[in-house]
Amino acid sequence: MKITRTKAFKIFFTPIWESNPISGQILGICSALAVTVQLKTAIVMSLALTFVLACSNLLISLMRKHIPRNIRIIVELTVIATLVIFADQVLKAFLYDVSKQLSIFVGLIITNCIILGRAETYALGNPPFHSLLDGIGNGLGYSQILITVGVLRELFGAGKLFGFQVIPDGFYALGYENNGLMVLAPGAFIAIGLIVWLQKTVSKE
Amino acid sequence: MENLIGIFLNSVFVGNILLAYFLGMCSFLAISRKMETAIGLGLAVTFVLSITTPVNWLVYYYLLAPGALSWAGFPGIDLNFLKFIVFIAVIAAIVQALEMIIDRYLPPLYMALGVFLPLIAVNCAILGASLFMVERNYNFIESVVYGASSGLGWMLAIITMAGIRKKLRYANVPKGLENFGISMIITGLMAMAFMLFSGITL
Numbered sequence: 065m066k067i068t069r070t071k072a073f074k075i076f077f078t079p080i081w082e083s084n085p086i087s088g089q090i091l092g093i094c095s096a097l098a099v100t101v102q103l104k105t106a107i108v109m110s111l112a113l114t115f116v117l118a119c120s121n122l123l124i125s126l127m128r129k130h131i132p133r134n135i136r137i138i139v140e141l142t143v144i145a146t147l148v149i150f151a152d153q154v155l156k157a158f159l160y161d162v163s164k165q166l167s168i169f170v171g172l173i174i175t176n177c178i179i180l181g182r183a184e185t186y187a188l189g190n191p192p193f194h195s196l197l198d199g200i201g202n203g204l205g206y207s208q209i210l211i212t213v214g215v216l217r218e219l220f221g222a223g224k225l226f227g228f229q230v231i232p233d234g235f236y237a238l239g240y241e242n243n244g245l246m247v248l249a250p251g252a253f254i255a256i257g258l259i260v261w262l263q264k265t266v267s268k269e
Numbered sequence: 270m271e272n273l274i275g276i277f278l279n280s281v282f283v284g285n286i287l288l289a290y291f292l293g294m295c296s297f298l299a300i301s302r303k304m305e306t307a308i309g310l311g312l313a314v315t316f317v318l319s320i321t322t323p324v325n326w327l328v329y330y331y332l333l334a335p336g337a338l339s340w341a342g343f344p345g346i347d348l349n350f351l352k353f354i355v356f357i358a359v360i361a362a363i364v365q366a367l368e369m370i371i372d373r374y375l376p377p378l379y380m381a382l383g384v385f386l387p388l389i390a391v392n393c394a395i396l397g398a399s400l401f402m403v404e405r406n407y408n409f410i411e412s413v414v415y416g417a418s419s420g421l422g423w424m425l426a427i428i429t430m431a432g433i434r435k436k437l438r439y440a441n442v443p444k445g446l447e448n449f450g451i452s453m454i455i456t457g458l459m460a461m462a463f464m465l466f467s468g469i470t471l
Contacts, residue, residue, distance in 0.1 A: 087449070090295070090298060090449055091295060092295070093294040093295060093298070094291045094292050094293065094295070094397075095291075098291045137361075138361065141357055141358075145354040145357055148353055149350055149354060152353070167404060168401060168404060171400050172292070172393050172396060172400070174396065175357070175391050175392065175393040175396050175397075177295045180391055248460075248464065249288060249289050249290075249291070249460045250457040250460040250464070251457070252457070253453050253456045254453070254457035256453045257450045257451065257453030257457065258450075258454075260446075260449055260453065261443075261445050261446045264450070265444070
């Protein structure tokens, strides 16, 4: 059997493109918009979210036979909140300035609907290994959109990538201007809208 | 007083919790298809925000902040790192309690808001407002005003969106841009309109 046919492969790769959590399932948009002014914050946020999502899926899947049905949301939130506190403390210790820029958005991973959504719809009914793969796959799908938006906004908004100037001075001398709108909130909404349009058009063909 | 009016105008218009800080997007996109439900959810969010933000203020400054436990004789304890889990627990508990109280004493209000209340516990606008309240060092009165006016700002945004979407049904949207794509772009244009208020200084 080819590797592309196995179930694990499918679980891992569908959320990256076809049923992408942001553009396909419309989950977790708040943070996707807020942290993408710079590429660096977008990448750190993606890593934090992928970590929390993979671990929460794994833990909840391990406990799925012991969680009583009517208190499952509380149990899930407790697991997620614990992981988020862990991620937040690690960021504060090792990447203090990025953690300051992300401000409250690391904490808001708790209410990010991707995590609760995957826990509810996938981890509660599937074995740990597949849940872990599903978590990582969805995390990467989220990261892919975040990084695309981050590149677009930093490149066109500030002419930089990772804080280094990319667009040569000659362009500015010829009258090129940074698009200040991209750095502001409306730019984020419009950028995501256009990316989704592109993705839907491409994947239909 | 001037300060409070400033916080109010800022959180309804310029620093709108949805259009400038992107909080509560998921329910905003999902619930803005119909005007009635948009108004219901908007009211529920305003209601819950005006209660949870001040309550979380009390919890934070009397239990969690560095040195907050000095009234109990533990001045050296800093439970700041617990704020995420405590805030979300407080919010979930308040939402649950509100649901029961409204159901018992105000049945007409329950009919209007009942279905939305459970959704709200995981709306990031609610947790976000509590976290912003800590980050911006608001005092108690300011946190009351901030909570209520953020809720109003959110409600204003979702009602506007529901109105625009109603008109959008008659528009010819390109394939692939329907639903999600066009909603994002409209929200972007709305955010741009709200930014016009940022020129006003108080």
